[in-house]
Every structure is written in C-alpha cells, then in structure tokens.
Amino acid sequence: MKIEFKKVPTTKKELETSFNSVKIEGTFCRISSSLVKIEANLKGIIDIDCSRCGSSEPFSLDEQLKLLLSDGVYKGDDEEFLVIEIENSLIDFDEIIESELNSIKSDYHICKNCLEDNQLFEKEF
Ligand SMILES: [Zn+2]
Numbered sequence: 001m002k003i004e005f006k007k008v009p010t011t012k013k014e015l016e017t018s019f020n021s022v023k024i025e026g027t028f029c030r031i032s033s034s035l036v037k038i039e040a041n042l043k044g045i046i047d048i049d050c051s052r053c054g055s056s057e058p059f060s061l062d063e064q065l066k067l068l069l070s071d072g073v074y075k076g077d078d079e080e081f082l083v084i085e086i087e088n089s090l091i092d093f094d095e096i097i098e099s100e101l102n103s104i105k106s107d108y109h110i111c112k113n114c115l116e117d118n119q120l121f122e123k124e125f
Contacts, residue, residue, distance in 0.1 A: 005071045005089040008036050015040055019097040022046060022061065034071040036091065037081070041065065042100055050111035057111045063104065067096070 001017040008030040015028045015038065026040025042063040047056040068074070068081040071089050084096065110118075 001093045003091050003093075005030075005034075005036065005069075005086070005091060008091070017093045017097075018044070019094045020044075022097055022101060024065065024093060024097060026065070035074075036069040036071075038065060038067040038069065040067075042097065046101060046105070048105055048109045050114055051108050052110055052114045055111055055113070059109070061104065063100070065100065069096075 008028060010030045012027040012029045014026075016023065016025050018024070022042060022044030024038075024040045024042055026038065028036060028038045028040070031037050042061055042065050044061050045058050046061055048059040049056045066081045068078055068083045069091055070083055070085045072085065074083045074085055076083075084099075086092075
C-alpha cells in the first residue's frame with residue numbers, strides 16, 4: 001500500500017496492510033506537516049536463517065512498531081520512535097515492512113536444533 005504524505009489524516013486512523021504474509025496492524029496519523037506517526041504491530045510468519053548452522057526455520061513475528069516517518073531529512077531526535085526518512089512525499093508500506101523484515105532477519109537467531117545442541121552440550125559438561 002502506498003499513500004501520499006499529505007493525504008495521511010491528522011487524527012488517528014486504523015492502519016492495516018500486508019506485504020507477502022506479513023501484516024501491519026495499528027494506527028497512523030500525521031502529527032505535523034512533515035511527520036507521520038505509526039504505532040502498530042508487525043505480525044506474520046517469516047523464515048529466518050539460523051546464525052549458527054544457516055538453515056532457515058519459520059519464525060512467528062509479533063513486533064511492536066513505533067515509527068516516525070519524516071518527509072525529507074529529520075532534524076529532531078527521538079528515542080522512543082524509529083525515524084524513517086521517506087522520499088518523494090510518498091509513504092510505501094511495502095517498503096517499510098520489507099526493511100523491518102530485513103532488520104529482523106539480520107538479528108542474531110538460533111534455530112531449534114542448535115538450541116537443543118546447546119542444551120546437550122551443557123548437560124555433557
Ligand atoms: Zn541452527
């Protein structure tokens with residue numbers, strides 16, 4: 001889903017859009033002429049590669065998203081919200097989901113098999 005920046009309402013509106021099998025559910029609203037606030041959850045099932053053995057396994061996502069979308073360069077400083085600068089005054093939710101997924105996938109993740117190996121390892125020694 002894509003939406004023009006200036007078309008985002010200034011009162012909180014329900015947000016529900018999906019990309020592949022991952023869904024964003026929550027609210028969004030425009031809090032200034034150049035800032036849109038999103039409070040939502042990212043839900044779905046994605047395949048994540050194990051950081052140790054490299055095999056992928058399905059991972060059930062339920063991540064809280066707190067985003068500030070800035071139309072152009074963001075000069076402020078925010079600790080609670082992750083700031084994303086967007087281009088062309090166009091919000092592309094597919095792109096936002098995709099980049100969130102990429103950052104989740106790049107996190108350290110250990111698959112069930114490796115976790116079991118770890119436990120065996122600890123028992124043996
Ligand atoms: Zn593994």
